[in-house]
Amino acid sequence: MTARPATPSSEHQSVSNLLDWTLLLLPGLIWGASFLFIAQGLESLPPNGITFTRLVIGFLTLSMFPGVRQPVARSDWGRVALLGIIWMAFPLSCFPFAEQRVSSALTGMLNGATPLFAAAVASLLARSLPPRPVLIGLGVGFAGTVLVAVPSLGQGSNQATGVLLILIAVSSYGLSINLARPLQQRNGALPVLWRAVGFAALLTAPLGIPALRVAHWTLPSALALLALGIFGTGIAYILLAVAAGRIGATRASASTFLIPGVALILGVLVRGERVAMLSLCGGAVSLAGAILIRRASLPAAAKS
Numbered sequence: 001m002t003a004r005p006a007t008p009s010s011e012h013q014s015v016s017n018l019l020d021w022t023l024l025l026l027p028g029l030i031w032g033a034s035f036l037f038i039a040q041g042l043e044s045l046p047p048n049g050i051t052f053t054r055l056v057i058g059f060l061t062l063s064m065f066p067g068v069r070q071p072v073a074r075s076d077w078g079r080v081a082l083l084g085i086i087w088m089a090f091p092l093s094c095f096p097f098a099e100q101r102v103s104s105a106l107t108g109m110l111n112g113a114t115p116l117f118a119a120a121v122a123s124l125l126a127r128s129l130p131p132r133p134v135l136i137g138l139g140v141g142f143a144g145t146v147l148v149a150v151p152s153l154g155q156g157s158n159q160a161t162g163v164l165l166i167l168i169a170v171s172s173y174g175l176s177i178n179l180a181r182p183l184q185q186r187n188g189a190l191p192v193l194w195r196a197v198g199f200a201a202l203l204t205a206p207l208g209i210p211a212l213r214v215a216h217w218t219l220p221s222a223l224a225l226l227a228l229g230i231f232g233t234g235i236a237y238i239l240l241a242v243a244a245g246r247i248g249a250t251r252a253s254a255s256t257f258l259i260p261g262v263a264l265i266l267g268v269l270v271r272g273e274r275v276a277m278l279s280l281c282g283g284a285v286s287l288a289g290a291i292l293i294r295r296a297s298l299p300a301a302a303k304s
Contacts, residue, residue, distance in 0.1 A: 023243035027236040028255035032262020034232035035104040035111070036270055037224040038096050044221035045211060047096030050228075052208020055088065055201040057229020059194070065238060068194035072187045079183055080192055084199030087176030091169035092233075093204065098169070101162030102152055103273040108263020109148050109283045110166045114256060115290040116141040117174025125178055133296035141289020147282025189241040197233065254294060257287060 041050045062068050072080060099107055116138060123130045130138070149167070152159040183192045240255065260283050267273040 020243070020246055023239055023246065024255050025258065026255075027240045027243070028258025029262055030231045030236040030239075031111075031256070032108055032259040033266055034228055035095070035099065035108040035263045036266040037228040037232065038099050038107075039104040039267075039271060040224035041221050041228065042096060042099060044217050045215045045225070047100065047211075048093065048204065048207040049211030049215060050096045050225065051089070051093045052201065052204040052211065053225050054092065054229040054233045055197055055204060055208075057226065058233025059197045059201050061230050061234030062190070062194045062197060062237070065190065067188070068190045070188055070191040072191050072195060076183055076187060076192075079179060080195050081199050083176055083179055083183065083192065084196040084203065086172045087180060088196055088200030089203040091172045091176075092200070094165045094169035094172075098162040098165040101158050102166070103267055103275070104271060105264045105267025105273045105275050106148070106152060106163075106279065107166055108267065109260040109275070109279065109286075110145065110163065111170060111263070112257070112260035112283060112286055112290065113141065113145045113167070113170050114173045114177075115253070115293055116145065116286070117171045118177040119174075119293045121171075121174045121178050131296060134293050137289045137292030137296060139289070140292060141286050144282045144285030144287070144289055147285060148279045150282070151276035151279050189244065190238070193237050193241075257290060260287060 038050060041053075045053065095107060119130065119134055119138060123134075129135065145167075149163045152163050180192065243255070244253075264275060264280075264283070268275065
């Protein structure tokens with residue numbers, strides 16, 4: 001008995017599914033690797049130089065896509081500028097300073113708390129308690145975040161400062177996600193992002209340009225910063241926007257669940273970093289909380 005040949009429609013469906021999975025996975029893989037790139041960049045540049053460089057490269061990368069130049073409503077310009085601060089300039093400045101104190105693996109693992117902060121900020125803005133499943137997810141997730149941080153908090157004020165910087169940056173992400181959503185719905189994701197990145201680059205220039213003057217470049221650091229800017233501050237956002245258009249924003253956001261695991265694996269394998277077992281357990285608990293929140297936010301049909 002011979003196998004039935006694949007029909008054009010089934011082949012098209014397979015290609016479409018492969019594309020969807022690629023768009024879903026790549027942003028998380030890129031952002032997970034970004035903490036390794038930051039650590040490598042710190043060997044040549046001060047923290048302010050890393051933030052400014054990645055923003056400039058990211059802005060130039062995004063500028064190659066014509067869709068980013070679509071107009072944004074004049075009434076939204078102020079909000080886009082605010083987004084440039086709390087989504088780009090401020091948190092992206094915190095991470096390099098944090099990685100002077102803690103490992104890239106731990107930084108990436110704590111970054112996994114972003115969905116928790118986003119859900120908590122959404123509830124605060126709505127001035128109402130979230131549904132019970134979301135509350136459970138928040139409780140589980142934040143408990144896991146505490147477990148991730150505890151080993152570093154007990155190793156001196158330097159590491160504690162690094163953990164605090166990461167959590168402040170992640171909370172800023174949580175606020176910015178809630179601000180970005182309506183702006184992107186009204187004006188499109190890429191035009192808002194492009195302007196926010198450009199504004200952030202201007203904001204970080206006064207400290208970033210002097211930092212470039214004291215750089216001691218090496219080829220690995222230069223390549224890491226190019227990757228951080230082109231992919232982490234440019235291409236990954238394009239991919240996420242395309243994924244959101246194809247499979248929906250909520251499902252596309254699941255890509256961020258890969259960030260802690262990728263950062264952990266690369267930190268351990270490439271840089272030989274060590275992570276406490278309690279932090280590893282906490283990372284798993286935090287991820288479980290984020291998944292519970294996402295599942296509670298999905299339409300009923302999508303859960304079946």
